[in-house]
Amino acid sequence: MERWALVSGLCGDLDLYEQIQSDLRRKRGTAHLFVLGDMVGPDRNCNDLLSRLRQPKRGDLQPNCIYGWWEEQLLAEHGYRGGQKPEAFDHENEAITLQKLREAVNVDHLNWLASLQFGFIELDCGLIHGSSADVGDQLLETTSPLILLDRLTRLDVNRLFTARSGRQFHLQLNGGTIQSKVKDHAGEDQQEHTVPKRSVIGIGSGANYTLYDPASDHIEFLSVSGRSGRFNLGFG
């Protein structure tokens, strides 16, 4: 089985995308590229990157894209979606940032961005920008395991690949139990529930990306050489 490359947070950076494509060409056995959102951002013109994602060059790994937090804000700005989440309005420079975001993306790309899915389910893996709860949900290696297990349970997957936090980590739920006692009109019932063996993987952002081998379950955290893992979480 061939490996997956998982990328996010390109934020309009075509040079970075080309470096990642070049990296992937050198790494044999990588056949699928998933771009987990934040293709756009307010800090640079995103049109060339979006055009390349929509019409890959010969030799490019075909990108499979979903939308991320910045796409959600952009689409809300243009009336494609409901209003922004309240946390989007905390920052004093919010109006300027939104203006820059609108200017960074040609309206010709909006229908394509609006057509992107919230996430992919591949094999027993969920690939999402934030989490199954929300595109803006930041899952970290320090997030409560109870919350991580909930996000996995909502999707009914064994592995959840997430990008929103920008972190690269592989957290495994290795075990555990809980006692559940239910009393109703029919009597009492006690059960022990066990934690299934499941994982949450932070794939990184920008120059930091991840390779995953579904056959061996091996995860490799990589960085494009000479590039820092720039990451912009948004207004907050």
Place this chain on the structure above:
Amino acid sequence: MAHAVISCLHANLAAFEAVLEDIDQQGIDSITCLGDLVGYGPQPNEVVELIRQRGIPTCQGCWDEDIIDGLNSCECSYPSQLAERRGHQAHHWTASRLTEENKAFLATLPLTLRKDKLLFVHGSPNSQHEYLLPDMNAFAALERVETAGAETLFCGHTHQPYVRELSGGSIRVSVQQKGNQPNTEQEMALPVRRIVNAGSVGEPRHGNTKATYVIHNDSTGEVSIREVDYDVAKTCKAIVDVGLPEVFAWRLSHGFEYAERADDASHVCER
């Protein structure tokens, strides 16, 4: 101090009056209602007005929300197209009969009520539309209580009363980070939490026709599930007389909701 929690009245005045009488007879003067004052039943104005008259603190239920905001829920609201058609019929009938004053009252209802570590919601802390069924994954159920910062969560919506205690839990994790850092391992002990479902006053689905509610003792933490007889035939007749679907009367007279149960407890409403 004993405290009564009622839910899902569903415009069934006879059931509501019988439950109030049962509560009064026990000398309990503290009541919290978890919403769904209207829908399915024939007396929406009478039930809302009795809640207002008694000054009972009430959360907004999914039916109360729908009457105010319109029908815009995702596909999880009804388990079948037939159920959806009947539900929409009841929605339009209720919306046409409810006075503007009572609609305004429903619009003011909060989504949650909190008393120290007790949290009162209609469905779950996430949504009025989410079902916390008694067999829901225990870790997911605990997450709903813990994330909301509660020790005991009172909910309704399923129409099945139960008390669920989640205890003795733990989760082991290992974390691998980028680079040469060694894996870290830890075990998290989970807190003891409870979910109390108050059942339904106006449309019981627990296997018989009696109205259900719960009594919670603040001092001891003890919870008892109460079942109350009421004049089911009177409400059934009123349902038919006002022109609501006769199946509402039929299922009320049997104490369960035929083929209309949410099966997927993990579903999160996309409303």
